Amino acid sequence: MSPRPGVDPRAVAVVAGLDIDPGYLRGVVLALTGIGSSPLGFRTTGTPEDFAVAEFVAGQMRAIGLVDVAVEPVEVDAWRFLSAGVQVTNTEEPVGSASYRAVSFGGVPPTVPGGVTAPVVDIGDGRRTVVDPLELDGALVLLDWRHPGIHPSAVVLELARRGVAGVILNCPARGPWYGTADALGGFDSHWPAGAPPMVLISKEDAARLRQAIKTSAVSATMTLQAQVSPRSRGANVVGYLPGDLPGPIVVGAHHDAWFQGAFDNTSGVAAMLGMARALVTSGHRPRHRICFTSRTAEEYGITGSLFDWCIGAWGQVNTTHPQWSTESPFHLCVEATGHRSLRSVIEAPVELAAWARRVGRTAALAGWAPTGWRVAPPVAGTEQWPFLLAGIPGVACYAWEKSFGRSNYHTQFDTIDLLDFDILAAQAKLYALLLLDADHDPDSILDHRARARQLAAVAIDQAHAALQRAAADHAEAKGRSAFTRIGKSQFALDAASAVSHPHEQTDGDLHAINSAITALADGDRAGAVKALQSVGHHELVPFLGAAAFGDHLARHELAALTRTWAYASHLSPVVNFWSEIATLTGQPGARPDGPWLTASLRRAQRRTRLQLQQRLDAMARAVSRRHPRMEVVTKGDNG
Template sequence: MRNGLILFLLTLAAAAMPIAADDGAWFGTPVPPGASDPRKPVMKYDDVFAPVPVDFAHRPGRGDELLDGAALKKDHRRIVGFSLESLDAGDKVWGRRAATPAFMHVIEWTVNEFKAAGLRDAKVERYAVPTTMWVPRSWQLQVVGDPAFGSGTQTVTLQSAFPQPGGATIPGGSLTAPVVFAGRGTDADLAGRDVKGKIAVVHIRPEPSLFGSAEQGVAGRMVDRGAVGVINAVEGPGNALYFDTRFACGKAPCFMVGGQDGWFLEQVIGKAAGAGVLDRLKINVGLSSDEKSGLTSANGVAIIPGQSGKRIILNAHADGYFQGGDDNASGLAVLVGLARYLARQPQPRHTLMFVASGGHHGPGNGPASLVAAHPELKDDTLLVLNLEHVAYLDVVRGKTRAVNNTGMVWETSVTESAKAVGVTNESPFLIDLWSRAPRCYGVATYQSAGAGVPGDLGGYRTLGVPMTQMIQSGTFYHSSGDVYEAVPAEGLERAARFHAFLIEQVDRAADALVTAGKGTPYKSTLLDCGSLATGTRSSQQP
């Protein structure tokens, strides 16, 4: 009788215990693939549906062929090539990161191109970096296997995991902690959730990029609430690598993972909670890092002398994470193309100053260092024009549900992403010029302009002069998905020809039109687009 009672109680206890999923390892969730190959595009770029073509007439003897898409694309390939040299060299945060050998190589190449084009005073201007540069030595991010998650469950390493800046070396090399899903990190998401002593998983939704993501800063807040680490799971195509300071969390270990790794992690968290075994789900993180000091970075500068010393500065930052195809190999390729083209034109009224700047992706601030080294710019600058993210093919949500990722699949558009136009003083003349970008050159922009100029122009603000640009950050902003193939030759040509037009018009106009503020009475005298309108010729990529 007594033995029967014991057997009955044991049977009840066994029935109350969580039972491993019948679907197999990880509750039947497919294990994610490795990280997307950083040498290849995540998206499909298909010539069957090629980018919207261009057709610009070449004027005899004016050097218009220097702005052809094929010519610009050759420079674009060379610039991306410096990033791939960094990858081959084994750099952990690879690309054209400021103050690194690959970055210095691209600056030296740019200056040599300026010299070959006949520009004056072309040189590399080095400057000391006052801060340190964080460099990871090694890392790992694993979801620890447990039989409670299904038969055959083994520990899974998330291959797209990339540590974010500032994370210190973990004592003992690694730590293991339970996981908590923090949603998007809003107060509603965190209501009733305890993150203390746990690794928080935050869902990151690019809008349309990390630059616009509402989850910026959430990782830091998780650590402030007691989390021992954070995983930023990016809702994005493939399984790309991401690197962005806005998703770091101080000295604590903080990672970003690509779309497929993030989907797997969130699926497993949900299924473990449903099976009553979430308390057994653990994450193991390892991180070793350094802070490098005593660094030197640089700007590449050159001029086309004008009839006066008053300057128009053309800037493009030369550094970039990973391949940095759009950010900012596109802007730098257009800068070099414009230098060649404008050097072939009649002498301008204003001196044109070309700047390939550093410190946007990495330590230091190239534009601020340039301004400090050239005090004459304070009184001798009319306008600063920035070339940044100028020709990225748009990536949008499709109509088919993704199999092993969040939401719908992503598709590549045949047009570049629409850019935000910024004119700091909201000069009616400059805004009128910008209105010709879509109308005459087929450049995709928003239907309005504003005073905001995010990006590389911050270091020029102390000059107190008008600044202008068009800029957009796309789905693969600050990721290994920002590749050479994502920037079409047609887009580079559209951007280059419009900016050549803008520079020539500014140079010819009265300075008062450029410096005029918002609301100043203005009557347009610009000609219609005429023969500048886009047509059907395709600019084939080499």
């Protein structure tokens, strides 16, 4: 079925008439940014601040006139930040004493109350060639987060095995985050159980500390005051605008935040409330009931997991309202918005990409995308992800540029000064148009043929006949239920947590294993190493010994994923070439070279090829309306 071409003119007219008041939006942001567990802010899940925000939002919803307003508890591992610091305790010149401000990441365990006092060792980015000759047992380490793909939660697995007592982290210049001068930063930590505490200091203070360590032996006291309450409760809030059809269409924004979080994501909560308020005032009755919701635990929500974000939205759709999976026609996720200069992004699955562009063009003409706009494919970093996995079509909107990710994102500079409330009010109209045009006829905005074309391209590339037939079937699919099948079967994360098809990581791994085998046969050992390091998680091999690398891979096993949306994300089975790489790079203690090397790669090749086949079969089965006819497709080694 072809999607309908235009944007519903009545939806445009209703949105044009909506009175989204910049003063109201500002009031919401002011009220919420004043709530925090520390002078720096912080409104994290399962804390008194989380419930204070939830009560504020619920109060606004009632005042607006939404019905069935409720605070709905959801299971989270609460983490509440109170304070952190690093005190250099040398009293003799030239180092003297110094005190550095610090914060930490969601889920990191606190230090003992007086802090950890120990010598500080500079370990750079933590690679083994630096760490190996050092004595780290009982030490504090100064660690650089230099590469986006080498996450501190992986590096700390090696540090924990060496007895490190605490990690002082920073993002140096040209690192992935927190580039503004004197920036502190927050994130979900992915922190592994049993790892030592960690605090983050600014890159400027890290440079001072590094200089001090060069000058003399430095001791410091690292403190992190934080409360961790496993298996406690966070607060989602819902309120409904009645409609003729049950739905509901869901409009959601997360209300947990690092620091003051004015932009990320108090602005989104304000936009969500501003839309609800304007719709009620306008007297417009939507076709579908609309659930406006503000959610907890987007930034962080569970300890010990690599997949510790979007837990509040996952709890909402998976536990609190599981019927939404098949009944909710559309989800609009509103994230950080109203920034003075950043362009709006509408993240849409391929079924909704053409529609999102149509709405974007219409909105831009009306002046509702004042900083510009673009359409992009979904990422796993917004609450759109758990909703897509549950089978609910939808889009996520926010303002973003890469430069913002490297500067003020998730820092103490995320304050009300970043926002322009006229821009925020205009962008809220873009979101309202997405909402009302979807409400007009949600089935008709889905372009199943676009998905079918994508699947057919995969089928041809992989020479998979069953998937090709399934793609042809899917081109004729109609309506909402066809999307649910897609959501539950075709959205996956690769080893770097980027959104992909379920077969893609395995396919890439197979290509790399094939190249490694060829390179080895040609005597090109460096080529073989390069190929193997591109498989799965092997970019971590320079940082992790065999045991710690095994620890990291174990974190991807199914048993470790069950409390999160990760088990629905079709993660690829992990492959472990640590020993092969150690041999090929001549590391001390590595197994001697021998025929075992090629034999091992060939075994992995067979396993991976079988895995690829199973994944493609599953993709085909999930979308095929016919009875699956299993067949053997033979493929070359480089397929």
